[in-house]
Amino acid sequence: MTSSGDVVVHLDQITKRFGDVVAVDDLDMEIMAGEFVTFLGPSGCGKSTTLRIVGGFERPDAGRVIVAGEDVTAQPPNKRNVNMVFQDYALFPHMTVAGNIAFGLELKGKSRSEIDRRLVELLTLLELETLGKRTPDQLSGGQRQRVALARALAPDPQLLLLDEPLAALDAKLRAQVQLELKDIQRRTGKTFFFVTHDQDEALTMSDRIVVMNEGRVEQCGTPEELYHHPASRFVAEFIGETNLITGKVSAVDGEHITLDWQGATIHALSEQSPPIGQTVTAAIRPERIVLSAERQAKEGALQGQIVKRVFKGSRTVLDIDVGNGTVLRAVVTDGAFGQVDPKQVWLSWEPDRLTLLRD
Amino acid sequence: MSGRTRVLMSVIYWAFVVYLFVPLMLMVLMGFKDSKFIGFPIRGYTMEWYLGVFQSAEVINVFIYSMTIAIASTALSLVIGTWTALLLGPHRFFGRAVVFALTCLPAVIPGIISAISLRIYARLLEIEPGMLAIILGHTVHNVPFVALVVMARLSTLPKSQLEAARDLGADEAVTFLRITLPYLKPALIGASVFCLLLSFDDFVRSFFLGSYEPTMPVLIFAKLRSGMSPEINAIATVALVLTAVLGLWAERWNRRITP
Numbered sequence: 001m002t003s004s005g006d007v008v009v010h011l012d013q014i015t016k017r018f019g020d021v022v023a024v025d026d027l028d029m030e031i032m033a034g035e036f037v038t039f040l041g042p043s044g045c046g047k048s049t050t051l052r053i054v055g056g057f058e059r060p061d062a063g064r065v066i067v068a069g070e071d072v073t074a075q076p077p078n079k080r081n082v083n084m085v086f087q088d089y090a091l092f093p094h095m096t097v098a099g100n101i102a103f104g105l106e107l108k109g110k111s112r113s114e115i116d117r118r119l120v121e122l123l124t125l126l127e128l129e130t131l132g133k134r135t136p137d138q139l140s141g142g143q144r145q146r147v148a149l150a151r152a153l154a155p156d157p158q159l160l161l162l163d164e165p166l167a168a169l170d171a172k173l174r175a176q177v178q179l180e181l182k183d184i185q186r187r188t189g190k191t192f193f194f195v196t197h198d199q200d201e202a203l204t205m206s207d208r209i210v211v212m213n214e215g216r217v218e219q220c221g222t223p224e225e226l227y228h229h230p231a232s233r234f235v236a237e238f239i240g241e242t243n244l245i246t247g248k249v250s251a252v253d254g255e256h257i258t259l260d261w262q263g264a265t266i267h268a269l270s271e272q273s274p275p276i277g278q279t280v281t282a283a284i285r286p287e288r289i290v291l292s293a294e295r296q297a298k299e300g301a302l303q304g305q306i307v308k309r310v311f312k313g314s315r316t317v318l319d320i321d322v323g324n325g326t327v328l329r330a331v332v333t334d335g336a337f338g339q340v341d342p343k344q345v346w347l348s349w350e351p352d353r354l355t356l357l358r359d
Numbered sequence: 360m361s362g363r364t365r366v367l368m369s370v371i372y373w374a375f376v377v378y379l380f381v382p383l384m385l386m387v388l389m390g391f392k393d394s395k396f397i398g399f400p401i402r403g404y405t406m407e408w409y410l411g412v413f414q415s416a417e418v419i420n421v422f423i424y425s426m427t428i429a430i431a432s433t434a435l436s437l438v439i440g441t442w443t444a445l446l447l448g449p450h451r452f453f454g455r456a457v458v459f460a461l462t463c464l465p466a467v468i469p470g471i472i473s474a475i476s477l478r479i480y481a482r483l484l485e486i487e488p489g490m491l492a493i494i495l496g497h498t499v500h501n502v503p504f505v506a507l508v509v510m511a512r513l514s515t516l517p518k519s520q521l522e523a524a525r526d527l528g529a530d531e532a533v534t535f536l537r538i539t540l541p542y543l544k545p546a547l548i549g550a551s552v553f554c555l556l557l558s559f560d561d562f563v564r565s566f567f568l569g570s571y572e573p574t575m576p577v578l579i580f581a582k583l584r585s586g587m588s589p590e591i592n593a594i595a596t597v598a599l600v601l602t603a604v605l606g607l608w609a610e611r612w613n614r615r616i617t618p
Binding site: 055056057076077078082083084086087088090091092093094103104107108151152155 | 517519520522523524525526527528529530533537538541542544
């Protein structure tokens with residue numbers, strides 16, 4: 001049995017091609033025991049292929065899959081101690097809920113009493129107690145999703161693979177199931193390898209997010225790291241809303257970078273020190289922009305006029321023209337901007353809110 | 360569709376239905392005629408002919424003989440047809456079109472040609488005319504129907520079902536037995552009823568491949584040659600009712616094949 005802190009899966013320089021298309025390009029990744037890791041990316045980025053390689057449904061062209069210290073690259077799915085929740089759930093229509101959940105246990109050669117005990121445990125965990133005798137076509141979408149989860153958890157796998165299991169649910173139910181899923185993961189202590197194209201899902205549930213694009217890892221980190229410090233333009237744009245600012249480096253002082261952008265001076269923080277004169281792109285989240293009626297004492301403030309205002313209840317989204325047709329988006333959560341003159345507002349932000357991107 | 364067109368089309372349809380069923384009705388009716396000769400007028404009715412069918416050792420033996428052949432050839436056809444369907448399955452391989460064409464061929468070859476060639480072939484293999492030869496002949500004819508029905512069903516089986524079974528620890532054999540086969544069940548039931556009917560109904564192959572022991576259609580044919588009598592009507596009616604019931608029941612299953 002693996003304990004927390006151990007490496008459950010090591011993807012050792014995996015490459016997978018389909019014809020001329022490189023689906024997964026030299027991917028190297030470790031997943032720790034008890035972790036909820038989400039592979040996030042647009043369709044065709046290689047996230048599902050990676051999942052299927054771990055499950056044993058695809059063979060990598062190069063590299064090794066190591067599960068709990070054992071090289072399973074050449075092993076078929078039925079020999080791997082890894083289970084999967086399929087996107088369409090793939091419940092067996094001719095078996096009851098209990099039959100579906102017991103399937104993996106029967107094949108493991110468990111005794112009837114052991115199977116029954118585990119069934120009760122799982123049906124209780126997933127609140128399916130009264131549904132054991134139903135067949136899949138008598139269940140709602142959310143119930144089917146839970147049965148699929150119970151079935152995959154039943155053989156007590158070292159790793160659970162989840163291939164967009166919430167995509168078939170409606171938006172309201174999805175938000176609820178996200179929290180339930182995270183809760184189940186925490187209670188069972190299982191390692192979850194989750195795949196989705198939905199950034200909201202990824203941010204809500206994950207301990208760690210791996211953003212993939214064109215078969216490569218763009219960035220890997222906690223949801224907070226990815227959101228506040230996206231490493232690349234792709235990540236900044238894929239996760240949440242963002243304003244991109246492209247300017248020239250005019251001064252570098254340790255971490256403090258000064259940018260020259262459309263005649264204004266802007267401050268940013270960065271660990272990388274780009275050469276002076278280089279054109280760089282920086283990102284700032286809309287809710288990090290501070291609006292004021294008067295110019296703040298700080299340097300690096302911009303003046304603009306509000307061109308669009310959308311009230312969203314708890315927050316208000318403002319589009320602000322800062323000259324030369326450049327529009328920055330800001331989000332404010334209180335009515336403070338009500339006092340500002342829409343024709344003349346000042347924008348500012350803390351230097352560490354502006355993140356320099358790798359292109 | 361306008362009201363008048365609808366009425367006109369309904370009338371034509373019902374005229375067709377009458378045309379279709381009058382011969383069958385006549386056949387059933389004549390079986391009740393209290394006379395040795397078929398035709399109008401019917402002066403008296405009797406149950407004698409129908410009771411005779413169930414009392415005649417000859418008819419019962421021929422029925423058992425026909426059913427044995429039908430069941431055996433159906434069982435063989437199911438195995439070979441399913442096998443072929445799995446082979447053709449979802450995979451693409453070189454020569455798939457050729458295998459597919461070869462699979463369908465026996466279903467479209469005219470019965471008489473197929474019967475003669477099978478007769479020659481059976482002699483070549485030194486298979487005596489009789490039950491075994493008929494069973495093998497019917498099997499050749501039935502396999503394409505099984506293969507096509509099973510293929511249609513198989514193409515709707517989501518790949519994830521098989522992957523889920525593999526994922527939960529099943530090897531290929533267990534996956535086939537516990538997932539694929541139950542999924543194919545409605546197709547297999549539909550196909551087997553169809554095969555039973557095809558075999559039971561077959562005249563040409565049974566005639567050419569049979570020995571002196573006749574199957575049901577061959578018996579009716581033989582009796583016809585010695586003159587039309589209400590006895591034949593009664594035999595034919597019993598066969599008609601049995602096959603119609605079986606056929607309609609199978610149709611119910613067939614409809615489940617395409618979800």
